[in-house]
Amino acid sequence: MDALSPNARWFGYAGLLPQAAALVAIVHGGEARWSALVLAFGYAALIFSFLGGVWWGLALAAPRVPRWVFGAAVLPSLIALALWYPWAVGQTWPGPELVALGMMIGGSPWVDRAIGFAPRGWMALRWQLSLGLGGLTVATGLIG
Numbered sequence: 251m252d253a254l255s256p257n258a259r260w261f262g263y264a265g266l267l268p269q270a271a272a273l274v275a276i277v278h279g280g281e282a283r284w285s286a287l288v289l290a291f292g293y294a295a296l297i298f299s300f301l302g303g304v305w306w307g308l309a310l311a312a313p314r315v316p317r318w319v320f321g322a323a324v325l326p327s328l329i330a331l332a333l334w335y336p337w338a339v340g341q342t343w344p345g346p347e348l349v350a351l352g353m354m355i356g357g358s359p360w361v362d363r364a365i366g367f368a369p370r371g372w373m374a375l376r377w378q379l380s381l382g383l384g385g386l387t388v389a390t391g392l393i394g
Contacts, residue, residue, distance in 0.1 A: 254375055266383055268293050269290060270386055272386075283394070287348075287394045290344075291333075291351070294351045294352065294355060298355055299327040302323045306324075315366065316366075329354065330351065334347070348387055349387075350391075352384045352391060356381050356384025357384070358380050358384075
């Protein structure tokens, strides 16, 4: 895992494109603005939940992991659901929720490190992708 394949990098970076496209649509405004906000939240929530699945898988594969890992692995899905709740009940949404979600995505590699899974190549890509998606999500929340 110290040296990742070019495919891992290319497809990883390609995962930033949906959020970048949503941000561009929001900046340009118009009729697509609201849909872009909803899609930006949905995509960020989906990826955050996916990260929880990665942590679950890492915990299952490791011979010894901290006891808290399985609880931490289900938190991203629960947090994303809680951040969606204001919209579901008609309250103001999604600016602050996108900012919070983006910040959590941006800091998510710290969980990988705390689990004890931190090969150099993996962590370099994780930080780049997490800060990229987290930053795009925060920007979307602030601009939207």
